[in-house]
Amino acid sequence: MITIEQIDLFIEKIPPSPKILQETLSLLNAGDLVKAAKVAKADPALNAYLKELVNKPIYGFKNEVSDISQIFGILGVARSQQAAYNYMISLLSPEKWDMFKLNKSSFYDLQAQLSANWQKIMEHLGINDKNVYSAMSLLPASIIVSEALFSRKINDVELLRSVDEIDLNTVLQRLCKMDLFDICQRIAQKWEMSKSSMTIVQAASGIKPSQNNTVNTLGKWMHMLLFYTLSKPVFIEAGLNDFIYFQIEYVNDIYEDFTKVMEVS
Amino acid sequence: MRAVIRDGIGVFHPQGFLDGTAANSLLSVEDIDVTVKSNASMILVSLKKVIFFNRNGLDAFVKMFHKVRSANHITVGFCNYDKKKYDTIKKFYDDDLSFSLFKTEKIAALFSSSFKEKNKNVLLYSEDKSQRAALAIELHDNGHNPIVAQTKEEFIEKSKIRDAYDLIISDTFLGQMGQKVAARVTGNAIIYSLSSFLDAEIGDTFNITYHNNSLNVGFRLFIFDSYKVISMNIHALNFFSKLASSSAEYNATICFVGMSFEKTPVNFKETLEDAGIMFFEQMDDILQNKELLDELGASSAAVVKNKRALNKVLVTELPNFIDATVATIEMMTNSHAVKDAAKVDKIDILDKNDKIASSIGFYGDLDGMVMLVFPLEIAKKACELLIGENTNDKEMILDTLAELVNIVGGKVKTLLADEHISVDITLPRTYHDVDGLLEVAEGKKGVQVDLSFDNDKFLFFLTR
Numbered sequence: 001m002i003t004i005e006q007i008d009l010f011i012e013k014i015p016p017s018p019k020i021l022q023e024t025l026s027l028l029n030a031g032d033l034v035k036a037a038k039v040a041k042a043d044p045a046l047n048a049y050l051k052e053l054v055n056k057p058i059y060g061f062k063n064e065v066s067d068i069s070q071i072f073g074i075l076g077v078a079r080s081q082q083a084a085y086n087y088m089i090s091l092l093s094p095e096k097w098d099m100f101k102l103n104k105s106s107f108y109d110l111q112a113q114l115s116a117n118w119q120k121i122m123e124h125l126g127i128n129d130k131n132v133y134s135a136m137s138l139l140p141a142s143i144i145v146s147e148a149l150f151s152r153k154i155n156d157v158e159l160l161r162s163v164d165e166i167d168l169n170t171v172l173q174r175l176c177k178m179d180l181f182d183i184c185q186r187i188a189q190k191w192e193m194s195k196s197s198m199t200i201v202q203a204a205s206g207i208k209p210s211q212n213n214t215v216n217t218l219g220k221w222m223h224m225l226l227f228y229t230l231s232k233p234v235f236i237e238a239g240l241n242d243f244i245y246f247q248i249e250y251v252n253d254i255y256e257d258f259t260k261v262m263e264v265s
Numbered sequence: 266m267r268a269v270i271r272d273g274i275g276v277f278h279p280q281g282f283l284d285g286t287a288a289n290s291l292l293s294v295e296d297i298d299v300t301v302k303s304n305a306s307m308i309l310v311s312l313k314k315v316i317f318f319n320r321n322g323l324d325a326f327v328k329m330f331h332k333v334r335s336a337n338h339i340t341v342g343f344c345n346y347d348k349k350k351y352d353t354i355k356k357f358y359d360d361d362l363s364f365s366l367f368k369t370e371k372i373a374a375l376f377s378s379s380f381k382e383k384n385k386n387v388l389l390y391s392e393d394k395s396q397r398a399a400l401a402i403e404l405h406d407n408g409h410n411p412i413v414a415q416t417k418e419e420f421i422e423k424s425k426i427r428d429a430y431d432l433i434i435s436d437t438f439l440g441q442m443g444q445k446v447a448a449r450v451t452g453n454a455i456i457y458s459l460s461s462f463l464d465a466e467i468g469d470t471f472n473i474t475y476h477n478n479s480l481n482v483g484f485r486l487f488i489f490d491s492y493k494v495i496s497m498n499i500h501a502l503n504f505f506s507k508l509a510s511s512s513a514e515y516n517a518t519i520c521f522v523g524m525s526f527e528k529t530p531v532n533f534k535e536t537l538e539d540a541g542i543m544f545f546e547q548m549d550d551i552l553q554n555k556e557l558l559d560e561l562g563a564s565s566a567a568v569v570k571n572k573r574a575l576n577k578v579l580v581t582e583l584p585n586f587i588d589a590t591v592a593t594i595e596m597m598t599n600s601h602a603v604k605d606a607a608k609v610d611k612i613d614i615l616d617k618n619d620k621i622a623s624s625i626g627f628y629g630d631l632d633g634m635v636m637l638v639f640p641l642e643i644a645k646k647a648c649e650l651l652i653g654e655n656t657n658d659k660e661m662i663l664d665t666l667a668e669l670v671n672i673v674g675g676k677v678k679t680l681l682a683d684e685h686i687s688v689d690i691t692l693p694r695t696y697h698d699v700d701g702l703l704e705v706a707e708g709k710k711g712v713q714v715d716l717s718f719d720n721d722k723f724l725f726f727l728t729r
Contacts, residue, residue, distance in 0.1 A: 227316070231281035233290035241291070242266075246280040246314045255316060264282065264317055 007176055007183070011145065011190050021046060021088060028072075028081040029130070036080065037069035049087045052108065058116040078130035079119060085137035086111045088191075092144045099150035099157070100143070101238040110240075111140050113229050117262065121221050124261045132218060135197035138184040139204075139226060143240070145183050146172060169244040180244060181205040206247030217254070224251045224258050266292050268300040268308070273379025275305035276344065276370060280314035285321030292326060297333050306339050307377050309367065313345035320357045330364045342366055342440055344373050351436040366438040375432065376403050376439070383408035389434040390420035398651050398668035399439045406596045413651060453694055454486040454551070454558065455479055460493035463501035471504070474628060478691045482626035482634055483705035485517045486561045488551060492523035502533050509540040518561045522548050579633050579729065580609075582681065583712055586635060586727050589676035590716065593669060597647055598718050605715040605722070612706045612713060612726050614638060617699040621663055623670040624696075624705070627677065629688035635677070636706060637670055638699065638724040646721065659697070667693040 020043040027036035040046055050071050055064055065071055072080045093107050102110070118136040122128065150157055150168070153175060160171050173179045178186070184201040188194075196215070203210040203219020204226065210216045223246075230241045251258070258264075268275035277300075279291040297308055310326050312318070323343075330341035342365030343354065351366060367373035374380045375387060387409050391397045397413050404411040412430070414420035424433055457471070476487070497505075509519050520543045526534055534544065543561075545551055551558060587604060594602040614620065621644055624636040639647065641662065648665035656662065674690035681688055696702040711728030 224316075227281040231283070231287045233286045236287060236290040241279075241281060246316070248280075248314055248316050251316070259317065265319070 004177065007145070007149065007178060007186065011186055021084065025081065025084050025088075028077060028084060031077050033072045033077060033080065034069070037072045040068050040072075040084075046084075046087055049090060050083055053083060053086065053112055053115075056109070056112040056116075058112050060116075078122075078128060078133040079115070081130045082115055082118075082133040082137055085134050085191075086115060086140070089137060089141040089144065092141065094144070094147060094151075097147055097151075098154060099147050100240055102147075102240075106234055106238065107140070107144075110143075110229065110235060111137075113232070114139065114225065117225055117229070118222075120261055121225065124257070125217070125221070127218075129196075131194035131196045132200065134193060135200040135218075136222065136225075138188055138193070138197060138201050139180075139222075141187045142180050142183040143243075145187065146180060146243075149176060167242055167245045168239075179205065181208070205244070206250040209250070220251045220254050221258070223247060224254060228258070228262060228264075266296050268296070268305070270300065270303055270305050271370075272374045272381070273305055273377045274307040274309060274370065274373055275300035275303065276309045276311050278311045278314060281316065283315050283318035283322035285319070285325055288322045288325030292329065294329050294332055297329055301333065301337050301339065304379075306379055307373060308333060308339060308341045309344040309365075309370070309373060310342075311345040311370070312343055312350055315350075318350075318353075323354065323357060327364060334364075340365055340376065340440075342438075344368070344370055346436075348436055355438075362438060363440050365440040366436070368434070368436045371432060372434050372437055375407060375409055375434075378407065380407065385409045385431040386412065386429065387432050387434055388412045388414060388420070388423050388430040389437075390414040390417065391435070391437065392417070393438075394664065395668060395671060396438060398665070398672070400434065400437065401651055402593075402596055402672055403439060453484060454488055454561075455484050455692060456488045456490055456548075458490045458493075461495050463494060463497040465498075465500035465504075467501045467504050471508075473508075475689070475691065476508075478626045478628045478632070478689075479694075480512065480515045480517055482624055482691050483694050483696075484692070485515065486520070486558070487512065487517060488520045488522055488548070490523065490548065491521050494524055494529075496528035497533060502536060505537055505542065506540040509537070509542050513541050518543065520545055520551060520561070522546070522551065576729070578631060579727065580712065582631065582684075582686070583727060585680040585684075586673075586677055587714060587716075587725065589673050589680055590635070590637070590725055593673045593676060594647060594716070594718055597651070597669060598649070600719045602716060602718040605717055607712060607714040609710065609712050611708060611710055612636070612703070612728075614699050614703075614724065620699050621659070621666060622696040622699065622702040623663070623666045623693050624702070625670045625674040625693045626691040627674065627688040628691070630686045631681065631688050633727060633729045635670070635673060636702060636724075636726040636728070637666070637673070638702065638726070639666065640721075640723070643721045643723055647718075647723075663695040663697065667695045 020039060024036050024040045024046070027039060047068055050068060051066055054071050054075065055061065061074070065074060075083060089111070090108065093104060097103065114136050118133065122133065146168070149172070156175060157168070157171050160166065160174065169179050181202050181204065185198045188198045188201070199210055199212070199215050200218045200222060202208050203215050204222035206223045210219060227246050229235060230243070235241060266277050266279065268277045277292055277296070281287070283291070292310070300308055308330070333339065334341050344367040346354070346366070346368065351368070354366060355362065367376070375385060387404055389397065389400050389404070389411055390413070391400060397415075401411040401413050412423070414423055420435065512519055519541070521537070522545045524544060538544070551561070591602040591604070619641045620638055621641055622636060622638040624634055626632075626634045641659070644666050645662050648662060648669060651665045651668060670693040674693065678688055678690055706726065706728060709728045711726050714725040716723055716725050
């Protein structure tokens with residue numbers, strides 16, 4: 001059994017974000033893209049990360065984008081903030097993945113695909129709220145934490161799964177009394193993210209719908225996007241597809257819209 | 266991915282979006298092999314949590330199904346879907362559904378030999394007559410009591426009394442009982458479906474072996490459903506002219522129904538008519554006109570080419586044919602069937618009155634024809650399970666007898682496959698009376714076996 005204290009300890013152990021990143025995030029939060037870019041320029045790792053992220057095919061830029069002010073300019077406030085969170089999460093990414101068959105590159109791909117498609121959804125829903133944008137960053141973060149928890153208990157996980165066909169999220173719940181989405185919430189608290197980010201992610205579980213219609217709709221889109229992304233071969237093979245049970249009934253009413261937005265055929 | 270095995274059924278539960286690339290990552294032949302080794306007699310993929318699938322996604326699974334089935338002779342297919350998904354799969358695979366579809370895992374369990382519960386009262390309906398029969402027989406074979414609804418209306422009506430049944434089956438398809446057919450059959454007419462542009466490709470897509478074997482079995486009326494044909498070019502015209510000439514040698518008739526000549530030269534119609542092809546506007550013009558149907562379909566089969574001798578290979582395989590027949594009759598009548606006498610000669614029917622018959626051809630590594638001749642009342646008794654209620658409708662009894670023969674054919678195919686002899690079967694043909702059968706069988710040497718169940722006698726004849 002892993003206790004909440006141990007999880008908190010683990011989240012606590014996450015190194016505090018570098019000063020430059022903190023300042024960048026705070027400026028982005030205030031909506032000052034120019035100053036944020038100026039500060040961010042001082043961190044070469046952040047620069048390299050952002051450059052790699054936005055030049056992934058999913059973002060669809062024809063020419064390579066390399067200057068950080070240009071990147072922030074193209075992304076806008078909300079998406080720049082989301083990108084900065086993604087960078088922060090990537091700092092936590094383990095050197096070697098044990099439970100999930102991921103690596104640095106495939107994990108960045110996961111972040112990029114979730115972020116870029118979340119952006120499409122936001123445009124479709126006509127939402128331009130940086131807190132809603134950032135909410136998507138929490139899922140990859142939670143996957144990193146889960147990896148860390150599972151990798152310490154791989155034998156227990158295997159044992160539980162050999163007895164019964166259960167999803168990893170249930171295993172997580174049984175081992176830690178917390179599921180993937182609860183961990184998202186814990187991380188959001190630790191990083192002092194907005195409350196709306198937490199409620200959206202909880203609704204995205206598909207089993208804890210929100211009373212608030214807007215939050216619930218966003219939760220459905222996030223649940224669907226999660227499954228759309230986790231149905232890609234690289235993530236199926238990584239073992240992420242059966243992390244949580246897909247709640248098909250929960251998302252039925254947005255299915256048609258979703259397939260149009262994502263151009264699924 | 267690991268399957269959940271219950272009651273001998275291994276079910277895989279993929280989730281999310283299923284396209285060609287995802288399917289191969291979700292499931293591998295090795296995953297299936299592990300499940301088969303755990304003594305699963307059925308391998309299914311649940312579509313419950315699959316929100317989207319396309320043809321490529323399903324194809325990846327279907328390819329694995331084929332491999333597994335040919336190696337292990339087990340039932341394979343999909344389960345846990347709604348009406349929309351069922352219709353989509355049927356649309357994707359049209360007449361080429363070689364795997365099974367079970368609406369739920371509970372329904373699948375009824376068809377598993379490992380399922381311990383027996384005696385379930387099951388109401389079933391399928392729009393496809395052969396499927397209704399196949400489902401009923403399999404259920405009966407597994408110790409359940411199938412109640413077959415013959416029409417959708419009857420099904421809806423009966424479904425209202427929910428308490429009367431343990432389970433209600435619809436939107437379910439038994440792939441392993443089916444055969445690959447390029448045609449459907451109505452009475453004694455075979456209907457082929459044509460669509461879009463007819464060009465030189467028709468020579469490749471039309472199953473000429475199947476057609477020739479249907480001629481051999483005695484089918485004499487072939488209808489081309491041409492409602493969906495947009496146009497025909499000179500190559501297709503030549504193909505159909507030749508087909509008509511070769512069919513004429515058997516006194517067979519070829520008809521085109523619903524063919525529009527808007528984008529096809531009208532003189533093509535004249536050329537085809539000169540070759541003996543008839544044109545009708547509506548399918549009902551033929552099918553509802555019993556007189557015409559009889560005239561077209563029951564023409565003399567006297568000019569039968571290639572009277573072939575019975576050969577050693579066929580006689581060696583005789584026990585398989587007898588076993589398949591006996592097993593089917595036993596299944597249908599719940600009584601013990603026995604072989605009374607056997608002789609190699611021309612068919613010999615002492616009393617020709619009140620007898621009906623059905624035949625089915627097979628071709629491939631072996632070729633030949635099985636004929637079953639029943640007194641009408643006995644046929645009725647043998648088909649009671651499928652007809653459901655007492656009926657004196659001769660057409661229905663004949664249709665059901667055709668299904669019975671179809672099942673015999675399917676079983677023969679399976680038994681021969683176990684000996685690595687690969688055959689395909691034609692559609693069953695029925696005969697209102699013995700004279701019709703004799704037109705096809707007279708003069709042919711074969712193995713005649715007198716069989717009986719509960720002292721009710723019937724005749725089995727195997728020939729080439």
